[in-house]
Amino acid sequence: MKNLLLLFVLFLNINYSNAQIFDVESIKFSGDNDKRINLVIISEGYQTTEFTKFKTDATNFLDDLFMQSPFAEYTDYFNAYIIKVPSNESGSDHPGTATDVTEPASPITTADTYFNTSYDSFNIHRLLYTFNTSTINTVLANNFPEYDQAIVLVNSDEYGGSGGVHAFTSTGASANEIAIHELGHSLFDLKDEYYPGDALAAEAINMTQETNTSLVKWKNWIGINGIGIYQYLDGFGTPKPWYRPHETCKMRYLGFDFCAVCTEGIIEKIHDLVSPIDSYAPVSNTVENPSFPIDFSLSLIKPIPNTLETVWTLNASNFANNIDDVSLIETDLVEGTNTLTAVTNDASTLLKVDNHETIHVYTVTWTINYSSLGIEDINSLVNNLSITVYPNPTNDIVNFKFENSNNLDLKIDVVSIDGKTLKSLLVSNYETQQVDISNLSTGIYIANCYANNVLVASKRLVKQ
Structure with a gap:
């Protein structure tokens, strides 16, 4: 619904005679695609024989997502589809090149997968990503151009994920929580509420340098549901000139609810995308x-x-x-x-x-x-x-x-x-x-x- 410019560029460069068409299946339908937010879950590291598992993994994610606020309240604003993209091998690369842990922190592996995802991206052990984003864009353009947000579901038990234009998550421990957290980044423009590093710190819905309670963007929530102005600390405990609204939001810790400020931001984005x-x-x-x-x-x-x-x-x-x-x-x-x-x-x-x-x-x-x-x-x-x-x-x-x-x-x-x-x-x-x-x-x-x-x-x- 909002990706028309991107798709226009893609269509100019796609040779349709060689376009790969995959099986697309609806797993949640609330209404016409042009009147809903369309989530598209793409398989990565699933062989053709594992597509039943892929559908189960994707459905379990959606079940968790729409049990949590505010998605539970606004469930009818969403459709969800899966695209069954086969890989030659299961899993994902884990090259053991991270600098934030002592390697090998887990077995070094390679897998012949469609999108060539890898852990240890940007030298971070748990950062699961691929630099072949153009391949993802092509799959979307060929198979479901009406998408609003893509989530790449990687068939790996190792903890990992990332946000960005597309969200990535593994299927390991806390996989659904990872996916929901990354969706907060990719679709709703939320920042991490642990310190993400100087390069990623910026004014956002849930991040600010403002400390005046009468001026801060979430001023109407101050004192309600644990909302305040809390300073970020880096990994060494050093205070940074940035502030978040809550101490235990899902954008900081998995397993917690979205704080009131992030919840409000998600709902406002829903209203930006879809008319009631x-x-x-x-x-x-x-x-x-x-x-x-x-x-x-x-x-x-x-x-x-x-x-x-x-x-x-x-x-x-x-x-x-x-x-x-x-x-x-x-x-x-x-x-x-x-x-x-x-x-x-x-x-x-x-x-x-x-x-x-x-x-x-x-x-x-x-x-x-x-x-x-x-x-x-x-x-x-x-x-x-x-x-x-x-x-x-x-x-x-x-x-x-x-x-x-x-x-x-x-x-x-x-x-x-x-x-x-x-x-x-x-x-x-x-x-x-x-x-x-x-x-x-x-x-x-x-x-x-x-x-x-x-x-x-x-x-x-x-x-x-």
Whole structure:
């Protein structure tokens, strides 16, 4: 879904007459591939006679993954497939060239495998990897180009794995935990919460150099579920100028849960990749000879338990809340153009993002043309919106940034608590606009955001 540029480059260089096609099997199906996050597990070091074991190993990994939060809650956002790539020999190379242990720390072995994976990569004993990543890309392009994340499952009992563009894991002790940890790197951009070394230290969802509790990116979690600002130590116990949110997150130790900050980061990435609106009805002009009542519905990909909230508005007035379908009768409409909009967002308590209801907003709008002769036509439009307000709180200048998939403009009214409109502005798609509120009194204001004259979000704005 997100790998189109990579795949375009690959397709330019692939000779399809020599393309190797392997058996692809679905082992978890939640919905259409273009509306789900597609995990693809590729076999490495499995001979053809071991494909039954490969499927079992892959299924066991998925069972573990979707028993853990937040994957358990968002399981219906994922599909999973396996690609059965045969190797001539079982296992993986273990050359005994690591410098972080006294070699040979395990028996030195070689194996004739499809991707030529090896332990001791980058001189680290447990780092299981291959430099033949182009071969992985080619297999994906030829066999499952709709993938979102690939996981290479290596048929070896030795502990090992790695993250990066693709995740790698062995099948040995803690294999599933390794795979889930590496998935945290590869798909969700999480950092290790043990010190990864100076070259890999960087600002990220769960890593920062900020120590001010009011400014740190996970400030809303401070003091909750063990979240704080904890300093990294290197392998010699020397403090480093980097900080993590938790002491026992899965991104530090296998066998633990993801901390609240990493959990939130995973959910936000899920929302980046997949809209919770799976489908809707009616699609433009699919109702033949419409008569009343007219039914409108959403099919949502619901977390478990469901935390999605939906607000329905008709002609800019609230019509219904938190239901999946509504019916309109004649008296609900005015002559001329009517607008029915459903606005959906995730109100999960696993999220403490400021004004999250405006960060990931998903809308469907139906335009209903009605006259004394009845319904003339019904047109529909789906849109994904992101509205960002920063800094907030502020003393003087506030920035409004707007992004949406349908290139609409956003009208923003800054309103006082007593309902008076104090400022209005129009923000174009992908535009950031500054507004001077230095003349406003200290206090709380509301920024009401309208797309196509429909209220899609309200953000709290604090003037210091």
